[in-house]
Amino acid sequence: MRPAAPESTRRPPVALLAAAAAALATWIGASLWERSHPPVFADLVKWVPSAVAPDSASGGKPILYYFTADWCGPCRVLRQEVFSSEERARYLNEHFVPVIVVDRMREDGRNEPKVDELLRRFSVNAFPTLVVTGGPGTGASPQTGYPGKAKTWTFLMNAEQTFLRAQFKGR
């Protein structure tokens, strides 16, 4: 290609090529970096790790157990659609004690004892599973799988109502 004058109608796209090169470098660099620093998908719910979670309801709020695993696809959708939603997350933070229980059977071959115990207590065999409970001895409302945003939210609201009614009766 002959070098074209700046006035030329066929000026080569130098700026674009430079941008492409920069983007490629960023892509490669970022990919390599992310391999050693895997990004963690965060949502807006203030999850309490299962290891330190209380066992029973505190401050008039039921416990919401969220059983999940890293490889679970529907869990990601659940997080995106419910837990990442600002207002929903806020509601959950205010009205529940959100506890996240991460199963690492596939990655590590075993689980923390607390995780195992919780899995057994609520007979969790699929992910995601949501359980709302007031603690041992009170009832537990489970939802297995992710049937969609609306149904999940309905489940959570109903579960909260159940807990509040039980509390009220208990007084």
Next chain:
Amino acid sequence: MSRPLFLATIRWWLASPIRLGVLAAAALLPVLGSVLSQGRLPSAGGASELALILGAGIIGQSVSTGTLQLVLARPIRRSTFVLTRWLAVGSAALAIFGACTVAAWLLGSASGMETQTPGDVALLLAEAALHAFGAAAVLVALSALVRGYGDIAIWIVGTILALLASEVGQVKDVATLRWAGRQTLEFLRPSVDLRQVLGARPVPLSGLAAWAFTVTLCLAVAIVLLNRKELSYASSGA
């Protein structure tokens, strides 16, 4: 960006009833689907399809009909020509998708169904923009390569082959085949899952960088191809 060319592109689309029909179907069907399915909004990938419909033949047809020569005889850079076409396709696809999405959202809220928040809609539109301009760039590059509507033909064949490759690679557990198929599919339909990107810490830039690379490379290739194109308007001799 050339304003007259931008407008001429839009009028070119409006003059083709087939294209408008396919466009309407592609735009409205997902909206209907989402409205019927409890207020779920259409997925951002729909904007890619719109860009493909709008972008088919966007440069190749000009070459075939010979209109390209007459336009390039004017004081317009070939790079401006390519970028204007890209912008026209991307923005039109995004506008149509956006209008349908907002309509679906309003319909959903009006009928009392549970819908997304405005924030969700904004995120969806941002993803749709990435889809629209991404697919537009790929198609513009293909269109500068082949005449007529060869661009969309190549895109379709490429997508089918890539799907086959990734499926066969999955079934037969051939990692390279699966990888090749996947990469080709991602190249043909550049997009970014913004929720993943924005919701994760530390923010993973690789997805955005990949999108930027694909788009800038495709546009650069299209411009280089057009720069080198020798335009002959000779008919039967002389």
Next chain:
Amino acid sequence: MDGLCKSYRRREARALDGFSIEVRPGEILGLIGPNGAGKTTFLGCLLGFLEPDAGRIEIGGMAPDSLSVRRLVGYLPERLTFDRWMTARAFLRLHHELAEQPGESREEDVAASLMRVQIDSSAWDTGLARFSRGMLQRLGLAQALIGRPRILLLDEPASGVDPAGLLLFRQLFRELHADGVTIVLNSHQLDQIERVCDRVAFIASGRLGQIENLSEGADSSRVVVVRWLADGAPEREQVAALGQTAGAALLEWTPPRAAFSVPDDRSAAALVRALVEGGIAVAEMAPREGRLERFFT
């Protein structure tokens, strides 16, 4: 400023071979030659659409594909191409804007240019697919002129044009010429070329042959036909003898016409004088063949 010069070769098939020509500013240059001679390739190079393999093309000292040159050049392709949806007005509006002409005067400029090429106003808003070939040529010329060019490159402008259109084109070329616009045109219609151009270049097999300067006299011998008023009845021998004094040889005798072979312009002038002084009432003397036809024989 409009002077351009070029010398180039191109391609294995040698569409143009060692071509070297300089177009003078403000002149009308015609290109003639057999089909496939390279005339279209030449125009393509002038437009910067085709790159010569070797050699240089310059328009006003700049490369032909530069933005400034594009602003100065108007181009009429052999076959006008347009999008189906366009009307004549929309087409010209598009090119008006592409040619960076001011938006405020767009509507008037478009209307004026359509009127200048005498396209009836009833046709201004019909789809171009309905235009006849002649109308398309006129529209093409309007398109070439819409950017107020200083240089016009016209590929077969007269092709498909009716006689009224040809008259119009000639008139327009005269006006443009008076304005100092440089015109390079390519045509098969020798008589039109002869009437319009200052110089004519003959191109064959990619090579530049003779350049004929039409403003100068013809230097070669040609056949002229003289016609006189029918009331006189001159004798053949008398006319032949008068012709001989002027150095012209009588070839055919078909009263009231006679064909002479004259070696040059001087002899032709002498022939007229001799005939008139000899009592023949010469009404008309015209060349039998166009001056350019000899290139093709």
